[in-house]
Amino acid sequence: MQLIADHIAHAYGPLPVLDDISFAVGPGEVVAIVGPSGCGKSTLLRILGGLEKPQAGRALVAGAPPSASLNPLTFVFQDFALLPWRTVEGNVRLVLEGHGLTQAAMDETVRDVLSRTRLTDFARTYPKQLSGGMRQRVGIARALAVRPALLLMDEPLSALDAQTRELLMDDLVELVSGDSAEALGMVYVTHNLDEAVRLADRILVLSRRPGRVRETVTITADRRARRSDDPGLVRRARELWELIRADAAEADRELADVETIDG
């Protein structure tokens, strides 16, 4: 299945946030979206996932989702969005309930995704007993349980410390390293350019608000072979930073202005 952004534009009241965004992402592909603060990255992701209606343009899907997919476009949230009153297992179960699955099928799926995210031993644990990295792994397990075609991730690692981020990044690389037509695709919004060059096939660099695609950077190196200290990748990250540096500073000043006016 392919997800297509078709000339998407959006504004909140008088504030234009997105301008004419077009791209497509297919099976096994990772598109990272980077850009200065407030340029509309989260808005774009919500539009792509059907949580918000764009003012112009459309989010489209083409082709069939993976067999037995319960939720082709699935979010992984920055703040994890786990139910604190459900155990790890219960949180995964939440998204399987109401689909008419048999108990056995549900159990099987829960077992499978927990083992893929190395959470089997924590099935009965409540989220607050887990570390941040483990909580996000629960978020990922829950997303995998519904057999998505595409994961929509909004800064999934930004609430985590550097070591945990590094470990989870390895997990994410494994997730999207299949080649079949049913392989998982990903739209990955991030502030972190190192994450973008580590994970993405293509990086969409958005301009400051209203966000439009300034540049599309392609990275061809085999994802599994990429190392975060690889000189080539470090250079790509630096280039990206040069691209958005002026914009980011400007965006920062604008935000500060807004805050002073409000205050």
Place this chain on the structure above:
Amino acid sequence: MADVVHDLQASPAAASRPVVFRGGLFVPRTHRLIGFAALVALILLWQAASSLGWVSPVLAPSPGEVIDALWRMALSGELATHLSASLLRLAGGFAIGVTAGIAFGMAIGLSSLVRSPGATLVAALFPIPKIALLPLFILWFGIGESSKVATIAFGTFFPTVIATYGAVDNVDRSLVRMGRSFGLSSFAIISKIILPGALPGILSGLRIASSIGIVLLIAAEMIGANEGVGAMVLAAGNLMQSDRLLAGVVVLSLLGLAVSGLIGAIEKRLLAWR
């Protein structure tokens, strides 16, 4: 590394002094035993004051006399009659008020259609001292049980509504968005995300509602009832039977404790995840 440690150990020089301790304070600890002992001491003091003749037995009977009166009422079956009459009214009124309150509170919390008129109405009616409406309810429902139950229901309804919609408002919207993004039905979102998320707030609302319910119960029984703890306390006062009067008060405080203990147990069970 070892050198650094060595240096530090070697250096506590003449001029060094300990960092001023600024932790602690304003963190009171609870000692069950001390609390209980204070209560016992107070009762003993009261008993002593009575025995020594410092206070008139008519105005303030001794703890022993009060317990004696309580025992006699229990044996004669009088206590059971009054208590069961009170409990029935309280349970009936509370059940109606709280059920309606939770339902209405959820509606205000979830529907923009209900919200504005509902919240305004609640804000306008909440400050009415509900006991003032008892005469009206007597006009509508007669002097019997219904008017008392209605007063309690009405009085417990408002705090429940307010607590419920406040609790629903406070449920983390990112959880709701998560539910929607996974395609959960509205019913599933309400029953699996909003209701459990609002439960702590609803339960603390029930605590407030239950104490208001007991106040209204006694007031209503004092205004017009032959049976019930409130009626018994009033009758004892009219006959200057202060031992029976205080026995009734003791029963009421035990009732309050029991109700709050019950809600506490429910909280403990349903909110174990906290």
